Structures are given as structure tokens and as C-alpha cells.
Amino acid sequence: MIKLTNVSKEYPKRGYALRDVSFHIHKGEFVFLTGHSGSGKTTTMRLVHMAERPTSGEVRVTGFSSELVSSRDVWKVRRRVGYVFQDFRLLPGRTALENVAFALEVTGTSRRDMMSRAQRLLSQVGLSPKSGALVNELSGGEQQRVAIARALANDPFVLLADEPTGNLDDRATRGIMDLFWEINASGMAVLMATHDLEIVRRYTHARVLELDDGRVVYDSVTAA
Amino acid sequence: MHALREALAAVKRAPLLTGLAAAMVALALYVLGLFGLATYNLRLALSAIEERVEIVVYLRDDVRQSEIDLAQNELSEIPEVARVSYVSKRDALARAQQDLPEFADLFSTAEVNPLPQSFEIELRPGARNQEVVDRVSAAATAYPFVEDVRFGREWVEKLFTLRRVGAATTAVLGAAFFMVAALIIGTALRIAIFARRDEIYIMRLVGAKNGFIRRPFLLEGALSGLVGGVFAWLLTYLSYRGVYAFLFAVAWIPTGWIAVGIVAGMLFGVLASGMAIRRHLREV
Numbered sequence: 001m002i003k004l005t006n007v008s009k010e011y012p013k014r015g016y017a018l019r020d021v022s023f024h025i026h027k028g029e030f031v032f033l034t035g036h037s038g039s040g041k042t043t044t045m046r047l048v049h050m051a052e053r054p055t056s057g058e059v060r061v062t063g064f065s066s067e068l069v070s071s072r073d074v075w076k077v078r079r080r081v082g083y084v085f086q087d088f089r090l091l092p093g094r095t096a097l098e099n100v101a102f103a104l105e106v107t108g109t110s111r112r113d114m115m116s117r118a119q120r121l122l123s124q125v126g127l128s129p130k131s132g133a134l135v136n137e138l139s140g141g142e143q144q145r146v147a148i149a150r151a152l153a154n155d156p157f158v159l160l161a162d163e164p165t166g167n168l169d170d171r172a173t174r175g176i177m178d179l180f181w182e183i184n185a186s187g188m189a190v191l192m193a194t195h196d197l198e199i200v201r202r203y204t205h206a207r208v209l210e211l212d213d214g215r216v217v218y219d220s221v222t223a224a
Numbered sequence: 225m226h227a228l229r230e231a232l233a234a235v236k237r238a239p240l241l242t243g244l245a246a247a248m249v250a251l252a253l254y255v256l257g258l259f260g261l262a263t264y265n266l267r268l269a270l271s272a273i274e275e276r277v278e279i280v281v282y283l284r285d286d287v288r289q290s291e292i293d294l295a296q297n298e299l300s301e302i303p304e305v306a307r308v309s310y311v312s313k314r315d316a317l318a319r320a321q322q323d324l325p326e327f328a329d330l331f332s333t334a335e336v337n338p339l340p341q342s343f344e345i346e347l348r349p350g351a352r353n354q355e356v357v358d359r360v361s362a363a364a365t366a367y368p369f370v371e372d373v374r375f376g377r378e379w380v381e382k383l384f385t386l387r388r389v390g391a392a393t394t395a396v397l398g399a400a401f402f403m404v405a406a407l408i409i410g411t412a413l414r415i416a417i418f419a420r421r422d423e424i425y426i427m428r429l430v431g432a433k434n435g436f437i438r439r440p441f442l443l444e445g446a447l448s449g450l451v452g453g454v455f456a457w458l459l460t461y462l463s464y465r466g467v468y469a470f471l472f473a474v475a476w477i478p479t480g481w482i483a484v485g486i487v488a489g490m491l492f493g494v495l496a497s498g499m500a501i502r503r504h505l506r507e508v
């Protein structure tokens with residue numbers, strides 16, 4: 001599903017963000033990617049999303065190789081990989097429903113199906129009653145649920161979440177984590193980057209990959 | 225269809241921003257419009273002066289009619305010559321009496337007609353330049369019965385220098401105005417696109433194709449160019465009416481020029497949007 005083989009990423013000014021990273025995430029796995037700030041979590045997520053290309057090595061995502069996919073064709077990868085951010089990245093001034101529908105519209109869903117599908121996705125994340133609310137009127141937890149509904153719009157194989165609870169309080173964090181588990185239980189792989197070890201400890205049956213200074217220093221699968 | 229809907233939705237969502245972009249396009253094209261108006265009228269004025277370029281060939285009194293006819297035919301056959309009119313001594317006198325009434329007495333009391341007979345050579349439009357004038361004058365001077373050839377050498381030289389300076393100034397200023405307009409339009413549309421970078425980002429994020437993302441922006445660029453172009457046309461027309469009413473008579477620019485201006489505005493819009501969007505598409 002997701003396979004990184006000897007991946008290194010070097011930035012011209014910052015130097016190496018990742019060094020010789022290899023791991024393989026299978027279908028239906030729930031994986032925490034942990035590490036301090038600057039350890040390379042976001043770079044890894046961006047490489048998996050093909051927002052960036054490795055300096056060396058190969059990233060394979062749902063059958064697409066970073067060596068072969070052009071910038072023009074990157075949309076094919078994006079439709080198989082949902083992405084959730086710490087800061088939600090919703091379109092302000094639009095309702096929750098419109099934000100989800102936007103993702104469906106721009107990927108070619110017919111206008112007839114768009115609204116009903118967006119409504120279903122919002123009810124899946126437990127936000128049906130607030131579908132007509134403007135996103136800037138929603139709480140952080142609710143906004144993150146809208147972002148998750150949007151990420152699920154194209155029925156992806158894997159959900160990437162980069163510090164999705166970073167801006168949320170404890171209660172909202174638990175709600176979002178429960179939602180991720182539900183999504184994962186339906187067979188979708190989840191790769192979640194977090195520096196919050198409390199969350200990682202709470203969900204003991206998830207796989208943990210730890211990064212430090214751009215290298216994988218711990219993998220709960222190989223360590224077991 | 226989606227592209228058109230999105231382009232119109234963008235105008236509805238941010239009317240001030242899109243209005244501002246169209247206004248900047250309009251002002252940029254208005255400057256070009258004014259320049260076009262000035263250039264066109266300058267060209268008309270120069271053409272009017274050029275039409276007065278004429279060669280007068282004075283003939284000796286003792287020339288035979290057959291020689292006059294032969295010379296008139298030969299000079300008429302020069303390709304650049306439009307017409308060769310013969311002015312007899314009597315015609316010259318009549319014209320002088322009419323044109324210079326203050327000397328009428330002098331002309332009527334003179335025992336001998338002092339005015340020479342002549343040819344007036346009119347050149348074809350486009351051939352009224354110094355080289356042709358020199359060539360035709362030389363051909364006329366070659367006849368032994370020609371006393372003098374006049375075409376106001378200094379005046380013609382000045383006119384052609386003025387034309388050359390005019391053409392160079394027009395080209396340089398035109399290119400400068402064109403570049404300024406392109407820069408203004410480019411900046412206006414870049415700002416409009418920058419304001420919507422989040423949308424572009426999210427479209428890329430969820431897997432929209434580049435063409436799908438690009439099309440509404442290109443269309444919006446073309447619409448800004450079209451609306452700006454039409455406004456520029458109206459502003460230029462109002463300026464023309466103002467100058468005509470309060471300053472001096474000027475001619476309105478040809479329709480073809482207006483069409484070119486509006487189409488150029490639309491093309492600018494599409495190009496500027498295309499370049500601005502390309503940068504954003506590379507970001508995610």
C-alpha cells in the first residue's frame with residue numbers, strides 16, 4: 001500500500017530532512033508516525049502524498065511510484081490518499097456541506113450526486129446537524145470532522161493525518177481519534193503523524209514508527 | 225460548463241477583487257487606447273501633409289507642343305506618378321490672378337505674360353517619399369526644355385524626417401505602453417489568483433486535474449480582459465468626445481483597432497492568469 005525504500009530528502013538550505021528511510025504500511029493498518037518537531041514526520045507525509053519527491057530512494061503509494069508519476073498525473077495518487085491537516089485547511093465563508101461538496105465537485109462528481117454524498121459523509125463523521133453552518137462558526141473539533149469528511153470524499157485507500165489533534169482539546173481529540181478508529185475498522189489504512197505520546201500510549205494496538213533526525217529509530221512491528 | 229460556472233461564482237464571491245482586477249485591466253488598456261487615438265490622428269495629419277507633396281516642372285517658353293505632349297506621356301508612365309497636369313501660361317496667369325488678388329492689377333497691365341508654363345506632377349499615395357521625389361525630379365530635369373524643377377526640397381526633407389521620428393517614437397512608446405499594460409494586467413490577475421490560493425491548494429489536495437483547476441481561472445482572465453477592454457473603449461471614446469468638443473477636431477480610431485485592443489486584453493488576461501496559476505499548481 002505505502003512503501004518507502006531507502007528514501008532520503010535533502011533541502012537546499014535546511015539539509016537532510018530524511019535519511020535512508022524504509023518502511024512498508026499494509027492495507028488496513030493503523031500507524032502512528034512519531035518523533036520530535038523537525039524529526040521528519042511532515043516531510044514523510046508530504047512524500048507519501050507526493051507533494052514532494054525524494055532526493056534518493058523510492059516512494060510507492062497504492063501502486064504509484066514517485067519515480068514515474070509526473071506532476072501532471074499526481075491527481076491520480078491524491079484521489080487514493082486522503083489528507084488531514086492540523087490547521088484543517090477549510091474554505092472560510094462556506095458551509096460544512098459546501099466544503100465537502102467542493103472536494104466532490106472538483107474531482108468530477110455530478111452535481112446531482114454531489115450534495116447527497118456530501119451529506120452522507122458529514123453524517124459519517126457525526127456532523128450532519130451542522131452541515132449548513134459556516135465552517136468558521138464551528139469548533140476546532142467540528143472543523144476537523146469536516147476536514148476528515150472532505151478527505152474521505154474520494155473513497156481513498158489510505159488516510160494521512162498530520163498532527164490532526166494538535167489544535168484540539170482533550171475531549172475533541174478523543175472524538176477525532178474514535179473517528180479514525182472507525183474509519184480504520186472499515187478497512188482503510190491510517191497513517192497519523194503526532195508528537196503527542198499520550199495518544200500513542202492510549203492506542204496500544206496501533207503500529208508505531210518513530211523518527212529521529214530523519215531516520216526511523218523504532219518500528220513496533222520489527223521490535224516485537 | 226463547470227469552468228464558466230466557477231468563473232462567474234468567483235466574481236460573485238469576491239466582486240470587489242474581480243472588479244478591481246477588471247478596473248486595472250481597463251485603465252491599462254485605456255492608456256493604450258489614448259495612445260492609439262493620438263497615433264492614429266498623428267498619422268492622419270502626416271498623410272494630409274504628404275498629399276501636398278507635388279513636383280512642379282517649369283518649361284521654357286519656346287518649347288513645341290509635340291515635345292510637351294511627349295514629356296507629359298513619358299512622365300505619366302513612371303509607376304509612382306499618379307497624374308501629370310499641364311498648366312499653360314494662360315492658365316498660370318488666370319490662377320495667379322485668382323490666388324493673388326492683391327497683384328491682379330500688375331498681372332492685367334503687363335504686356336507680356338511673365339508666368340511660365342509647367343507640369344504639376346502628383347505622386348501616388350505611398351510613393352510620396354524623398355527617394356521617389358528625387359528620382360522623378362531627375363527624370364524631368366533631363367529634358368532640355370525644362371527650365372527648373374521645384375518641390376520644396378527643404379520642406380519635403382523636414383516632412384520625411386518628421387515621419388521617421390514619428391514612426392520611431394510611436395514604436396518605442398507603443399512598446400513601452402504595451403509592456404506597462406501587460407505588467408499591470410499581469411499583476412492585477414496575479415493578485416486575484418493569489419487571493420484564491422487556498423482553493424487551488426485544496427483542489428490539488430483532493431485530486432483535481434490541473435486542466436480542471438486552470439480552466440475557470442483562464443476564463444476569468446479572459447472575462448476580465450473583455451470587461452476591461454470594453455470599459456477602456458468607452459473611456460477612450462469619452463476622451464475623444466471631450467477633445468473633439470472642447471479642444472480640437474480629431475478622428476475616431478478605426479473599428480479594427482478597437483477589436484484588436486479588446487482581443488489583446490482578453491489574450492493578456494488568459495496569458496497572465498495562465499502564468500500565475502502555473503506557479504500555484506507547482507506548490508502542492
